[in-house]
Amino acid sequence: MDIFHNILLGFQVASSAENLLFCFIGVLIGTLIGVLPGIGPTTGVAILIPITFGMNATTAIITMCGVYYGAMYGGSTTSILLNVPGESASVMTTLDGYQMAKKGRSGPALGMAALASFIAGTFAILMLTFIAPPLADFAVSFGPPEYFALTFMGLTLVTSLGGDSPLKGLISGVIGLLVACVGIDAQSGVARFTFENMNLLDGVGFIGMAVGLFAASEVLVNIEEPMQQIFTEAKLSVRSLLPNLQDWKDCFGALWRGSIIGFFVGVLPGAGATIASFLAYAVEKKFSRHPDDFGTGLIEGVAAPEGANNAAAGGAMVSLLTLGIPGSGTTAVLLGALMIHGLRPGPLLFSNNPQFVWGLIASMYIGNVMLVVLNMPLIGLWVRLLRVPYKVLMPLIITISAVGVFATDNNVFDMWVMFFFGVVGYLMRKMDYPPAPMVLALVLGPMVEMSLRQSLTISHGSLGIFFVRPISAVLTVVAFASLFAPLVKIAWQRYRSGRESTEG
Amino acid sequence: MRKADLITGFVLLVLSGYVIRTAAQMPASGTFGPGAGFLPFWVGVILAVLALILLASAWRRKATGKEALSPFPGKRALLAITGVLGGLGVYILLIEALGFLVDTFLFVAFLMGVVEKERWPMTLAVSVCTTAGLFIVFQVLLGVTLPANRFGF
Numbered sequence: 001m002d003i004f005h006n007i008l009l010g011f012q013v014a015s016s017a018e019n020l021l022f023c024f025i026g027v028l029i030g031t032l033i034g035v036l037p038g039i040g041p042t043t044g045v046a047i048l049i050p051i052t053f054g055m056n057a058t059t060a061i062i063t064m065c066g067v068y069y070g071a072m073y074g075g076s077t078t079s080i081l082l083n084v085p086g087e088s089a090s091v092m093t094t095l096d097g098y099q100m101a102k103k104g105r106s107g108p109a110l111g112m113a114a115l116a117s118f119i120a121g122t123f124a125i126l127m128l129t130f131i132a133p134p135l136a137d138f139a140v141s142f143g144p145p146e147y148f149a150l151t152f153m154g155l156t157l158v159t160s161l162g163g164d165s166p167l168k169g170l171i172s173g174v175i176g177l178l179v180a181c182v183g184i185d186a187q188s189g190v191a192r193f194t195f196e197n198m199n200l201l202d203g204v205g206f207i208g209m210a211v212g213l214f215a216a217s218e219v220l221v222n223i224e225e226p227m228q229q230i231f232t233e234a235k236l237s238v239r240s241l242l243p244n245l246q247d248w249k250d251c252f253g254a255l256w257r258g259s260i261i262g263f264f265v266g267v268l269p270g271a272g273a274t275i276a277s278f279l280a281y282a283v284e285k286k287f288s289r290h291p292d293d294f295g296t297g298l299i300e301g302v303a304a305p306e307g308a309n310n311a312a313a314g315g316a317m318v319s320l321l322t323l324g325i326p327g328s329g330t331t332a333v334l335l336g337a338l339m340i341h342g343l344r345p346g347p348l349l350f351s352n353n354p355q356f357v358w359g360l361i362a363s364m365y366i367g368n369v370m371l372v373v374l375n376m377p378l379i380g381l382w383v384r385l386l387r388v389p390y391k392v393l394m395p396l397i398i399t400i401s402a403v404g405v406f407a408t409d410n411n412v413f414d415m416w417v418m419f420f421f422g423v424v425g426y427l428m429r430k431m432d433y434p435p436a437p438m439v440l441a442l443v444l445g446p447m448v449e450m451s452l453r454q455s456l457t458i459s460h461g462s463l464g465i466f467f468v469r470p471i472s473a474v475l476t477v478v479a480f481a482s483l484f485a486p487l488v489k490i491a492w493q494r495y496r497s498g499r500e501s502t503e504g
Numbered sequence: 505m506r507k508a509d510l511i512t513g514f515v516l517l518v519l520s521g522y523v524i525r526t527a528a529q530m531p532a533s534g535t536f537g538p539g540a541g542f543l544p545f546w547v548g549v550i551l552a553v554l555a556l557i558l559l560a561s562a563w564r565r566k567a568t569g570k571e572a573l574s575p576f577p578g579k580r581a582l583l584a585i586t587g588v589l590g591g592l593g594v595y596i597l598l599i600e601a602l603g604f605l606v607d608t609f610l611f612v613a614f615l616m617g618v619v620e621k622e623r624w625p626m627t628l629a630v631s632v633c634t635t636a637g638l639f640i641v642f643q644v645l646l647g648v649t650l651p652a653n654r655f656g657f
Contacts, residue, residue: 054646188539407650419589422589
């Protein structure tokens with residue numbers, strides 16, 4: 001009954017007045033960020049790191065996690081009402097959600113989106129509660145080779161699952177590794193790639209880079225295409241939001257399938273909420289008795305992806321907390337935040353900082369309840385907030401970012417780092433390079449390098465060490481498989497198209 | 505996009521050359537195993553290989569349809585982006601001399617009034633509110649010492 005003891009401890013931590021307040025603030029900001037198009041959860045979390053800098057670690061991470069899953073809630077609102085996804089994980093919700101709104105059923109669509117998020121989110125936290133501790137126990141026996149294989153696998157999975165072009169994902173990740181090398185080498189004291197600049201001896205600041213790569217570059221991309229003012233006439237009362245009995249019957253299957261798919265996709269390093277929602281929608285279409293009706297306003301087409309993206313946010317916490325491997329851009333930024341607060345995610349986190357881990361998990365139960373209680377009555381208010389023009393938002397996002405980056409170290413140089421990576425991030429977005437692998441590589445870089453060098457020291461320079469030990473062998477094979485999977489796919493397509501053309 | 509890929513491929517190749525050269529000058533092995541230059545050297549080699557693949561695949565593609573289009577926006581959008589970036593650069597450059605309050609006020613006013621071409625009353629209101637809001641959150645609530653000019657604000 002250890003788990004119940006731990007949960008109890010967690011709720012004690014999470015229900016302190018301070019933690020409750022900041023959990024509330026976190027989910028509120030998260031919903032806001034989810035609702036507003038043009039600012040995503042990664043940007044939100046990145047901007048919040050400096051602001052939460054002075055808090056204690058538990059409160060800070062509770063706030064940022066609140067933003068993360070809060071954004072998953074909020075993203076559905078604009079998808080349904082305006083056909084504009086608030087963030088990428090809500091793209092699938094537009095398909096049936098907007099059609100429902102057009103038929104005058106925006107109330108049940110919004111209500112089901114919120115309730116599906118709540119049900120799937122809670123399911124994922126329950127799974128997290130029971131799966132994470134044994135996984136952490138298992139991972140305690142990991143040595144440097146296992147750690148290298150694990151981080152290596154995390155990096156390759158992110159690059160191969162991330163964007164459209166695996167090659168560009170890889171380039172982004174490799175450059176991130178190079179950026180991680182900047183500064184004094186922790187093992188030998190040699191200064192690397194510092195260009196004689198004092199400020200670079202400590203390495204490139206993570207906050208400056210993350211905020212530049214996500215927040216600043218997002219502003220630059222958005223400024224290109226002026227967003228039109230969006231209005232909606234929908235009148236929404238709490239009563240009109242409640243789905244009827246038939247809706248629940250239709251959604252029953254979608255809810256549990258979406259929850260399970262979302263959770264396990266979320267646990268996988270490299271796949272995030274966006275992929276989970278795509279997969280859940282596709283599966284629901286396959287299981288449906290009337291697959292052709294999808295896209296015309298089926299409520300299960302809203303419940304499945306909205307449930308899945310919330311469950312994925314919970315699932316991602318499993319690999320983040322137990323293994324220290326983030327699954328997406330947002331969790332990579334969260335990992336950076338954890339490290340800044342002096343917490344080292346990984347198997348030992350559960351035994352060394354039980355108050356933190358269980359406090360965070362308990363806060364997620366509480367946050368989910370807050371979200372559903374808050375959002376049902378407040379949806380009307382969020383919709384009105386959409387009228388804040390981007391013109392006003394844009395200077396606000398830039399100045400918060402710049403001042404926040406400055407505030408972490410009282411150093412103007414960090415602002416230049418943000419400026420530089422803002423430009424880099426803009427160029428990357430325009431040329432289809434995903435930014436997530438770069439941030440992930442910067443966060444994992446020191447761990448990759450240390451475990452690689454330690455392993456090779458143990459083995460006297462032989463790479464065989466990664467294949468002899470069973471766990472690291474499996475992980476390394478998965479890593480290579482994910483690297484070469486795109487090549488195999490291309491070869492197979494060419495082979496098939498070649499055969500068809502000779503036969504036909 | 506083809507042209508963009510060719511240019512990035514070339515830039516990445518030059519970068520990897522620099523990385524490999526610099527890493528080769530670092531100690532490649534310490535007393536007990538790989539040294540400081542080990543990882544950067546091999547990461548540089550991988551980057552060179554990836555850059556060559558990028559170049560080769562871009563070279564073989566034909567520049568038709570979407571491939572022929574530049575991923576970058578037209579003149580007007582580019583002007584707005586340059587405005588924001590230039591403004592941000594000047595903002596960072598002057599923040600210690602002008603102090604947070606003056607500098608932020610001017611920067612927001614520039615973004616709203618010049619880049620977004622908003623009317624002046626609105627610009628003024630947003631600039632004052634943004635500056636005051638940030639000051640309250642960071643300096644008053646979070647206790648960060650924001651840069652001040654020599655007159656003390």
